[in-house]
Amino acid sequence: MKRKKTRTKEKKGKKKTINPISNHKPKPNPVSDPVIASNPIVEATPNPFTTTQKPSTTITTNPTKITLNPMVAPTPNPSTITQKPSATTTTNPTKKDISNEENGTRFPRETIKLDYFETILQTDARKIYVELEGEHEPDESWETDIKKAIEQSKSEINGVGALLICNKTPLNYTEKHFEGSNEKFDWEKMLTDSEDEDNGVEAFKLSSDTPLNSGLKRFQEIKKQFFPDAEVDYANMFTLINSEEESCWSVRTNTDILQKLKSLKPPLYGIPFTGPMKLALGTVDGALGRDRNKNMKSRRRLASPELETSKFLISFWRDLVDQSLSTLDHIFKEFIDDFKKTKDTDTRDRHKSFCEECIIAYDGIKYNSNEKSLTVTIERLTPTPKCYLCFIDYISRKRLVASISPIIDMAPARYDAAPARYDANLFVQRGTDEKMPFFQTGLTGDGQVIQVSDTGLDLNHAFFFDSNPTVQISLEGSVNREGQVIPQHRKVVQYVSLTSDDVFDKDGHGTHISGSLAGMLQGNQLLEQPGIAPKSKIAVFKIFDSKEKFLLKDFEEMLALGRKADAYIHNASWTSTCKKDGPCNLNKYSKWTERIDRELFKNQMQLFLTVSGNFGYRENMSLGSIGVSKNAITVGALTNNIEGYDCIAELSSRGPTSDGRIKPDLVAPGTGIFSALSQEVDTTVNREGESSTQIVSKQGTSMSTAIMSGTAALVRQYFIERYYRNENIIPSAALIKAALINGAQDVIWNDIGGIINTKTHAYDSQQGFGSVNLVKSLPLKNNFRFFVMDQVNILESEQHRYQIRKFNKNNCDLEDFSATITWMDEEGQGLINDIDLFAVMKFYNGTLKMLYPNGQSEIRDKRNNVERIRVPMESNNEVTLYVRGTNINFTNRVKYAIVASGCW
Numbered sequence: 001m002k003r004k005k006t007r008t009k010e011k012k013g014k015k016k017t018i019n020p021i022s023n024h025k026p027k028p029n030p031v032s033d034p035v036i037a038s039n040p041i042v043e044a045t046p047n048p049f050t051t052t053q054k055p056s057t058t059i060t061t062n063p064t065k066i067t068l069n070p071m072v073a074p075t076p077n078p079s080t081i082t083q084k085p086s087a088t089t090t091t092n093p094t095k096k097d098i099s100n101e102e103n104g105t106r107f108p109r110e111t112i113k114l115d116y117f118e119t120i121l122q123t124d125a126r127k128i129y130v131e132l133e134g135e136h137e138p139d140e141s142w143e144t145d146i147k148k149a150i151e152q153s154k155s156e157i158n159g160v161g162a163l164l165i166c167n168k169t170p171l172n173y174t175e176k177h178f179e180g181s182n183e184k185f186d187w188e189k190m191l192t193d194s195e196d197e198d199n200g201v202e203a204f205k206l207s208s209d210t211p212l213n214s215g216l217k218r219f220q221e222i223k224k225q226f227f228p229d230a231e232v233d234y235a236n237m238f239t240l241i242n243s244e245e246e247s248c249w250s251v252r253t254n255t256d257i258l259q260k261l262k263s264l265k266p267p268l269y270g271i272p273f274t275g276p277m278k279l280a281l282g283t284v285d286g287a288l289g290r291d292r293n294k295n296m297k298s299r300r301r302l303a304s305p306e307l308e309t310s311k312f313l314i315s316f317w318r319d320l321v322d323q324s325l326s327t328l329d330h331i332f333k334e335f336i337d338d339f340k341k342t343k344d345t346d347t348r349d350r351h352k353s354f355c356e357e358c359i360i361a362y363d364g365i366k367y368n369s370n371e372k373s374l375t376v377t378i379e380r381l382t383p384t385p386k387c388y389l390c391f392i393d394y395i396s397r398k399r400l401v402a403s404i405s406p407i408i409d410m411a412p413a414r415y416d417a418a419p420a421r422y423d424a425n426l427f428v429q430r431g432t433d434e435k436m437p438f439f440q441t442g443l444t445g446d447g448q449v450i451q452v453s454d455t456g457l458d459l460n461h462a463f464f465f466d467s468n469p470t471v472q473i474s475l476e477g478s479v480n481r482e483g484q485v486i487p488q489h490r491k492v493v494q495y496v497s498l499t500s501d502d503v504f505d506k507d508g509h510g511t512h513i514s515g516s517l518a519g520m521l522q523g524n525q526l527l528e529q530p531g532i533a534p535k536s537k538i539a540v541f542k543i544f545d546s547k548e549k550f551l552l553k554d555f556e557e558m559l560a561l562g563r564k565a566d567a568y569i570h571n572a573s574w575t576s577t578c579k580k581d582g583p584c585n586l587n588k589y590s591k592w593t594e595r596i597d598r599e600l601f602k603n604q605m606q607l608f609l610t611v612s613g614n615f616g617y618r619e620n621m622s623l624g625s626i627g628v629s630k631n632a633i634t635v636g637a638l639t640n641n642i643e644g645y646d647c648i649a650e651l652s653s654r655g656p657t658s659d660g661r662i663k664p665d666l667v668a669p670g671t672g673i674f675s676a677l678s679q680e681v682d683t684t685v686n687r688e689g690e691s692s693t694q695i696v697s698k699q700g701t702s703m704s705t706a707i708m709s710g711t712a713a714l715v716r717q718y719f720i721e722r723y724y725r726n727e728n729i730i731p732s733a734a735l736i737k738a739a740l741i742n743g744a745q746d747v748i749w750n751d752i753g754g755i756i757n758t759k760t761h762a763y764d765s766q767q768g769f770g771s772v773n774l775v776k777s778l779p780l781k782n783n784f785r786f787f788v789m790d791q792v793n794i795l796e797s798e799q800h801r802y803q804i805r806k807f808n809k810n811n812c813d814l815e816d817f818s819a820t821i822t823w824m825d826e827e828g829q830g831l832i833n834d835i836d837l838f839a840v841m842k843f844y845n846g847t848l849k850m851l852y853p854n855g856q857s858e859i860r861d862k863r864n865n866v867e868r869i870r871v872p873m874e875s876n877n878e879v880t881l882y883v884r885g886t887n888i889n890f891t892n893r894v895k896y897a898i899v900a901s902g903c904w
Helices: 001-013 114-121 125-133 138-151 215-226 257-263 284-286 318-324 328-341 384-397 424-429 435-441 510-518 555-563 592-603 701-720 733-742
Strands: 163-167 202-205 237-242 245-252 266-273 311-316 366-368 375-380 401-406 410-412 449-454 473-476 492-497 539-544 568-574 574-577 607-611 633-641 642-649 666-669 674-675 695-698 749-752 755-759 783-793 796-802 817-821 834-842 848-851 866-872 878-887 893-903
Touching: 114 125, 114 138, 114 237, 125 138, 125 284, 125 384, 138 266, 163 384, 163 848, 215 245, 215 266, 257 266, 266 384, 266 633, 284 311, 284 384, 284 401, 284 848, 311 318, 311 328, 318 328, 318 375, 318 817, 328 366, 328 375, 328 384, 328 695, 384 401, 401 592, 424 435, 424 666, 424 701, 449 555, 449 701, 473 893, 492 555, 510 539, 510 674, 510 695, 510 701, 555 607, 574 607, 607 701, 607 733, 642 666, 674 701, 701 733, 733 783, 733 866, 733 893, 783 796, 783 878, 796 893, 817 834, 817 878, 834 866, 834 893, 878 893
Parallel strands: 449 539, 449 568, 473 492, 492 539, 568 607, 607 633, 633 666, 642 749
Antiparallel strands: 163 245, 163 266, 202 796, 237 245, 311 375, 311 401, 366 375, 410 574, 633 642, 674 695, 749 755, 783 893, 796 878, 817 866, 817 893, 834 848, 834 878
């Protein structure tokens, strides 16, 4: 007992160690501790729609001197400082603002930790330190790197290219919620036709001046401190995270970075981007050629995707390259020369055990530069994996380099053929006795163009053949590279191939996909099983050669060429490769995902559909990398069971994403899908028909994605051709996505390991928002009420109200009221712009009930950019919908689409 008391006494008397380069009060745990908003200490709010408690302050009247000690490793020159009393400081005298006397920079001592940084930005920083320096030195090396980056901030070669600037001010909700409130708000009319009796919905907006510490408000502090006398260079400022707890940006500036760091004051903090901070997840394992993270002992080091690649994408800062007056080829050759010659402390001395002997020859690394995108792709040929990693570490520390990320191999999302045969059209349209209600109404995809990126197309197959005009194929590097449009061809209006060899489809995957989308015989003959949108047209973009080599480098150009052909729907039935029981890149937000989200946010009329993947045998969290995209529609596969397609196929990859978002978005038939067989495929398996009309059965999420893309074409035609209230609407991608999700229905069963005995439900990791159902998504004969608004601007803390008339179930085909909002979010891990949907249900007896989206019972959704509320309807009940701009990024240019359906 005496020994125990002695230890307790020593523990109480022990001085707390503080990082020598920190200058900010430690941040509390946002879950268990009070949160700090600027200076006041406010208690965390469990429900964002309830009133928060008033801020309380605690005064420290007797601050003490603190002896600076490092968090992990010793520092040679500890110093002490004294903090002056503050009216709003913590009672713990050890939690003080401290300065680094050597350089005057300020960092919060908690956020400077390597583990904390990795949690925010998901990099391979710790991993490369472990590989090059050993298990016990990463934190010390991390701290050394930051100091060295500051010292070299003005260096033309090894200086800092950018800063990480963060504002750690938690969201502070103070407005009153609406549950049971009779308070009258000063609403402003939002719709000119809201009194239309045929609509039954009134829409208003309320611009609240309630302060929310959103990304926009946090950015105002950065603008005030970091750009006090100049315009903000938005082109060199990127949002990395925008969560409830904090917002972080990557900021490029040509001014004195050291001076900028010195000038930052709480709640801002900044650290220079060092080399390891630029390495995306998977870089280390990819460079070392690892299949898995077998040798990593600590669980926190399992964050990197399991990769097997030696290809990397190096991105450069445009303004710095422009200043250098050099081509990327010349710059990269200089990097190789510098690595041969340099014996600096950045890489060679510190890792001298093996790096000092490494030699990289010009022909040892295969590289290709792209001046347009300002990137260089590299691939290891002769260096050893360790030397390759040394070289990557070395170039990551160059000022010109913005980031380095592994290039993920892609492949068509194929699966073994299934001989069974089912009618996907009947399922999508929920037809009976082979009657297709949407076809009969004239919705066949007429006027719609779908771009298909895949293995090419057999133009001579009867589904696509046109005996009149000749399709002009655009070849890589030829004068036709811009992709001419041939509007007079009945099916193929554009054909771009990234290879001059085998420009057609020797694989068969692309031909099968295109047949499911738009297959139709010449002469307007509807086949026994036509494509989902049989009168739509196709813009072909061949991205795989005959050996399935992935050729696509410029994703943005591909979509732009498609839009030139009026293709605003893109089908991507491919994703990252995944060997059975081998390496994968699953569920992680990758560089590819970032590119997709950036392009879809920039071009909000562009709809992009992709596969969840065929890795369902790995069960949960088995999404292919492309399907992790926030803005794409990710599609899983259904298989036939007792009552048709009412079961999640075993092959269908499951969510959620690594950051907890709902994926897949939707599911559609993906087994027993018969479609066009390319005549160049050497196989007789499951063939039917003559050579030019043969069809073959395939299964996989590739097929379900094609079916969903065809369905999206019908939805787009619905709005364009005035089926909705006789209004001509050019629908955004968000509106089409919202309409499909709003009418999606629950799937009952789940196939796991070939055994169908597990039930599934909406919003789970198996089916997402459910199976596609057009008759529940779009009314054809006024059989239910339907309300739509598209491209609605919403600002920070602004709230929109949609008042729905009382429910009346007479002559109505729906049992549930459903409302869905979707929006295109900016690229980045997690939500960058958070919009909330919630509702108040008023029952006929006057009772009020709060409704939350995505199956939540009493909390808002903080992760998804799709939110749906569904509730059973009873006559004389009524619903009021609210949409709020909760956490909006500094760009402040978010638009959403809202769809509601029911009986009123």
